[in-house]
Amino acid sequence: MTTLLTNPLRVGLRQERVITPQCIVIFGASGDLTHRKLVPALFELFRQRRLPSEFAVLGCARRPWSDEEFRSKMGEALANEIADHPSAWEQFSQGLFYEPVDLQQADHLVRLGQRLEGIDRLRATRGNRTFYLSVSPEFYGSGCRALAAAGLLADAERSRVVIEKPFGRDYGSAQQLNKVVQACAKESQVFRIDHYLGKETVQNILVMRFANTIFEPIWNRNYIANVQITAAETVGVEDRAGYYESSGALRDMVQNHLTQILALTAMEPPGRFDAEAIRNEKAKVLQAARLANEDEPWKCCVRGQYSSGGSRARPLSGYRQEPGVNANSTTETYVAMKLFINNWRWQGVPFYLRTGKRLPKRLSEVVLTFRQAPVHLFDAAGGAPTPNQLILRIQPDEGAEIKFEVKAPGSGMRSRPVDMGFSYDDSFGEPSDEGYVRLLADAMLGDPTLYTRSDEVEAAWRLYTPLLELIEESPWQLPVHPYEARTWGPAAADSLLGDDGLGWRRP
Amino acid sequence: MSTQLTLQAPLDVPPAEVYPYLDRLWNHGLEGTTGAATFTLLIWEPSWLEQQMVRIGRIEGPIRGLERDDLIEAARLITADCDLPFSTAPMDPRLAWKVGQLEGQLEAQDLRGQFIPNAISVHTPRRLITLVPTLDASQSLETMVAAYCPLPDEGGAGAACGDAIVLRGGMEALRQGLPLIQPLIDEALPCWVWWNSSLDEPPEMLEALAPLPRRLVIDTSLGQPARCLDVLVERIEAGQAVNDLNWLRLRSWRESLAMVFDPPSRRDALAHVVQLDIDVEGDHPVKGLLLTAWMADRLGWHLIDSSPAEEPGGINAEFQRTDGTTVRFRQMPVPVGLPKAHPGAIVGLRLICEPADRPALCVILCSESGGCMRLESGGMAAMELVEEVVPLPEENEEMEMARLLGGGHDTTNPLLASAAPLAATILPR
Numbered sequence: 001m002t003t004l005l006t007n008p009l010r011v012g013l014r015q016e017r018v019i020t021p022q023c024i025v026i027f028g029a030s031g032d033l034t035h036r037k038l039v040p041a042l043f044e045l046f047r048q049r050r051l052p053s054e055f056a057v058l059g060c061a062r063r064p065w066s067d068e069e070f071r072s073k074m075g076e077a078l079a080n081e082i083a084d085h086p087s088a089w090e091q092f093s094q095g096l097f098y099e100p101v102d103l104q105q106a107d108h109l110v111r112l113g114q115r116l117e118g119i120d121r122l123r124a125t126r127g128n129r130t131f132y133l134s135v136s137p138e139f140y141g142s143g144c145r146a147l148a149a150a151g152l153l154a155d156a157e158r159s160r161v162v163i164e165k166p167f168g169r170d171y172g173s174a175q176q177l178n179k180v181v182q183a184c185a186k187e188s189q190v191f192r193i194d195h196y197l198g199k200e201t202v203q204n205i206l207v208m209r210f211a212n213t214i215f216e217p218i219w220n221r222n223y224i225a226n227v228q229i230t231a232a233e234t235v236g237v238e239d240r241a242g243y244y245e246s247s248g249a250l251r252d253m254v255q256n257h258l259t260q261i262l263a264l265t266a267m268e269p270p271g272r273f274d275a276e277a278i279r280n281e282k283a284k285v286l287q288a289a290r291l292a293n294e295d296e297p298w299k300c301c302v303r304g305q306y307s308s309g310g311s312r313a314r315p316l317s318g319y320r321q322e323p324g325v326n327a328n329s330t331t332e333t334y335v336a337m338k339l340f341i342n343n344w345r346w347q348g349v350p351f352y353l354r355t356g357k358r359l360p361k362r363l364s365e366v367v368l369t370f371r372q373a374p375v376h377l378f379d380a381a382g383g384a385p386t387p388n389q390l391i392l393r394i395q396p397d398e399g400a401e402i403k404f405e406v407k408a409p410g411s412g413m414r415s416r417p418v419d420m421g422f423s424y425d426d427s428f429g430e431p432s433d434e435g436y437v438r439l440l441a442d443a444m445l446g447d448p449t450l451y452t453r454s455d456e457v458e459a460a461w462r463l464y465t466p467l468l469e470l471i472e473e474s475p476w477q478l479p480v481h482p483y484e485a486r487t488w489g490p491a492a493a494d495s496l497l498g499d500d501g502l503g504w505r506r507p
Numbered sequence: 508m509s510t511q512l513t514l515q516a517p518l519d520v521p522p523a524e525v526y527p528y529l530d531r532l533w534n535h536g537l538e539g540t541t542g543a544a545t546f547t548l549l550i551w552e553p554s555w556l557e558q559q560m561v562r563i564g565r566i567e568g569p570i571r572g573l574e575r576d577d578l579i580e581a582a583r584l585i586t587a588d589c590d591l592p593f594s595t596a597p598m599d600p601r602l603a604w605k606v607g608q609l610e611g612q613l614e615a616q617d618l619r620g621q622f623i624p625n626a627i628s629v630h631t632p633r634r635l636i637t638l639v640p641t642l643d644a645s646q647s648l649e650t651m652v653a654a655y656c657p658l659p660d661e662g663g664a665g666a667a668c669g670d671a672i673v674l675r676g677g678m679e680a681l682r683q684g685l686p687l688i689q690p691l692i693d694e695a696l697p698c699w700v701w702w703n704s705s706l707d708e709p710p711e712m713l714e715a716l717a718p719l720p721r722r723l724v725i726d727t728s729l730g731q732p733a734r735c736l737d738v739l740v741e742r743i744e745a746g747q748a749v750n751d752l753n754w755l756r757l758r759s760w761r762e763s764l765a766m767v768f769d770p771p772s773r774r775d776a777l778a779h780v781v782q783l784d785i786d787v788e789g790d791h792p793v794k795g796l797l798l799t800a801w802m803a804d805r806l807g808w809h810l811i812d813s814s815p816a817e818e819p820g821g822i823n824a825e826f827q828r829t830d831g832t833t834v835r836f837r838q839m840p841v842p843v844g845l846p847k848a849h850p851g852a853i854v855g856l857r858l859i860c861e862p863a864d865r866p867a868l869c870v871i872l873c874s875e876s877g878g879c880m881r882l883e884s885g886g887m888a889a890m891e892l893v894e895e896v897v898p899l900p901e902e903n904e905e906m907e908m909a910r911l912l913g914g915g916h917d918t919t920n921p922l923l924a925s926a927a928p929l930a931a932t933i934l935p936r
């Protein structure tokens with residue numbers, strides 16, 4: 001986002017919903033996510049006066065920190081923000097506490113319960129608690145069990161648990177984890193995070209579709225020829241090799257983020273705007289989604305892995321040369337695939353999904369390409385008229401764009417394509433909140449609309465099961481094609497669309 | 508909105524017995540339940556208008572002390588009989604006073620303090636103390652106590668209970684009952700004091716009920732404008748967390764105005780405001796002044812001078828922008844047929860900006876119900892015009908209260924804290 005004069009009249013107006021007094025308990029308080037995202041998001045909410053005075057953050061991890069140590073560690077991590085708002089930090093940090101807890105030790109959780117009661121008295125937090133599991137995924141199930149065993153999830157109204165990604169590794173493990181979690185808490189208490197749903201522009205897909213009348217009548221197979229969903233990154237694996245090697249692009253991006261965007265783009269209108277109505281529709285559309293060729297999944301999916309590239313001045317190493325990566329790794333850093341949704345709205349419309357690392361541009365977008373006009377009355381500048389497109393830009397340059405044909409100036413009747421655009425920058429001019437700010441606030445408000453429900457997560461994993469099994473059992477059928485770093489992925493991915501007479505939009 | 512009656516019928520307990528009774532109740536009767544570790548809510552609830560309207564038979568009892576639709580309706584109908592202008596808001600204290608002069612001797616049950624609006628009871632107050640003065644100033648003090656445990660929601664563990672205490676009597680009796688209150692307030696929990704009445708009422712009562720660090724909720728649309736703003740400013744300056752319902756009702760106006768200047772292409776115009784006009788209902792200026800003061804504070808204007816306008820009830824003022832240019836301000840009362848419940852609601856706003864090398868911009872905001880023809884007239888043909896309708900919030904007092912109680916602050920909203928003193932200086936004295 002460009003930096004602009006802020007709107008002085010906008011300050012202090014973002015307090016629509018009131019977060020009730022409560023204590024947020026972060027497991028994994030000494031970890032990376034806590035100081036990089038969670039505590040900064042809470043501090044931001046505090047500065048926006050969205051947190052009540054009766055509020056506390058209780059950090060938990062195994063190491064024996066004191067309250068003071070936790071405060072000062074968080075203070076170091078937020079040094080920049082604090083420099084601008086020292087007195088706000090002074091106040092906020094009084095609500096930070098720490099309790100050494102090993103999630104695998106039952107007696108630690110009993111002690112945690114007592115500590116929480118003390119905090120309730122000290123900070124008048126009314127017994128409302130949000131437990132945030134920011135620990136390694138292997139502790140999601142056992143962590144919930146431990147909380148439940150200590151009676152900390154018994155009050156379904158006043159306690160909830162937030163679970164970080166990834167939720168499972170495949171359909172089976174996700175089902176298993178759901179069983180464990182649901183034995184410990186009601187579904188309404190469980191908040192499974194998908195960071196993409198925290199993005200303003202992803203939420204805007206819902207608003208664009210369902211707050212307007214002009215899109216919905218043509219949002220179907222009669223008018224839409226195909227849909228492309230892209231999430232491109234320029235970065236490589238960075239320091240996450242340990243995690244990424246066992247995950248890959250399909251698990252890291254497609255099963256969760258891209259599939260959520262797919263669901264929002266393709267779902268039916270909900271009867272009302274509430275969490276259950278929306279999640280019902282998302283689950284339904286995911287249950288109707290299929291790989292374009294389930295029996296021969298290698299025909300509808302392409303995997304890739306970046307090799308070295310870049311310029312002479314700034315050479316980029318290939319994935320296999322990155323620190324921590326196996327020199328013979330077959331982990332995909334790029335994946336593209338074709339899906340169908342078997343329902344009345346979308347029968348026969350291909351959905352193409354792609355994501356990759358070390359691509360030329362960082363961008364996420366949804367492109368809906370409309371059918372050709374039935375008769376070509378005019379000469380088009382580019383030969384055939386360009387089909388209409390609606391492009392929803394999720395990041396960067398957040399906004400939307402419609403492409404359509406107009407008369408090219410001059411004496412003839414030639415047509416040429418033009419764009420009509422909406423840009424967040426031009427209309428609102430203020431950066432929106434970091435996704436975690438929105439998501440944390442919603443969890444503390446007990447609003448699960450932007451969190452994924454058990455059936456959604458399972459449907460998403462089931463959708464990709466044929467691919468995951470293939471990669472597991474006969475990986476040679478789904479080889480990882482090398483692609484040069486900073487190019488748009490392997491040539492095979494172009495053929496995926498080329499065979500249908502189409503091409504990826506070059507953003 | 509549905510309301511919930513206390514589950515247990517309140518028990519008349521002699522004043523001296525209230526504290527011992529509660530002590531016994533919590534240590535024996537309610538064993539096994541926990542007292543909600545939430546907050547105390549102390550309400551000053553005279554409901555003069557409701558009491559008077561019941562007395563003269565314009566509405567039926569029982570007296571409940573909540574904002575009720577039939578009361579507002581009946582109040583609108585009676586303004587003419589009371590010789591008050593049509594623009595008089597139903598909640599205007601002058602109306603209650605005038606109705607007090609009408610004949611009637613009907614009596615009704617007084618259930619004030621026993622109805623807990625759902626929106627509030629979901630927050631399970633630990634203790635609700637309601638002071639309800641009666642029309643009969645000589646009535647002696649009665650005290651009532653009830654315990655209530657909200658029905659545990661499905662899955663809710665051990666219900667957290669609370670209690671409700673009502674002090675009823677004539678003004679003098681209530682004054683004598685004041686010492687009962689302090690020991691009833693748990694210092695460890697936040698305490699809100701809701702002054703649900705005009706700020707013109709006995710100041711010593713307000714002083715006694717709302718010392719620091721209790722959080723005060725007032726409504727600056729009720730009472731003499733100068734008194735309203737003075738109370739607000741004094742309390743803020745003393746470091747109290749003050750919530751003003753009149754200010755909270757400005758939210759949609761502030762939002763609509765902010766929205767106009769969200770597009771960066773318009774931002775610059777905010778630095779070039781030359782004129783601001785506000786139309787308000789009736790003759791209560793505080794809401795309009797708070798809106799003006801908020802803008803002036805946000806935009807860095809400095810007040811040069813203010814004076815009463817020639818038209819009765821109007822206010823003229825001059826500000827100086829940071830670049831030294833003058834901003835003219837004028838607030839006018841306008842007659843309306845169907846006034847809002849509270850005095851001084853805003854009808855319309857006009858902002859004129861004159862950027863150096865661009866056409867002037869005129870922003871007009873109008874309330875959903877009233878037009879703002881006055882502001883649309885005159886000399887704006889050459890300007891870029893932005894006109895928006897400000898939606899009416901549907902919330903009532905109890906909803907606003909519930910929002911505050913749902914998650915409150917122990918300091919005053921900084922925007923209000925900056926706007927209030929400025930509003931007080933714009934008001935010509």
Ligand SMILES: NC(=O)c1ccc[n+]([C@@H]2O[C@H](COP(=O)([O-])OP(=O)(O)OC[C@H]3O[C@@H](n4cnc5c(N)ncnc54)[C@H](OP(=O)(O)O)[C@@H]3O)[C@@H](O)[C@H]2O)c1
Pocket residue numbers: 027028029030031032033034060061062063101102103104133134135136137139164165166
């Ligand atoms: N970092 C990110 O950007 C990111 C992005 C998306 C999702 N996530 C997810 O968020 C979660 C946390 O990520 P992270 O990067 O913060 O991990 P991390 O840096 O490895 O932190 C793990 C934390 O867990 C604590 N811990 C380990 N064993 C524990 C036990 N038995 N009981 C209690 N605490 C224990 C560790 O502290 P002690 O050693 O002191 O116990 C540490 O604070 C992961 O599930 C990850 O998948 C992270």
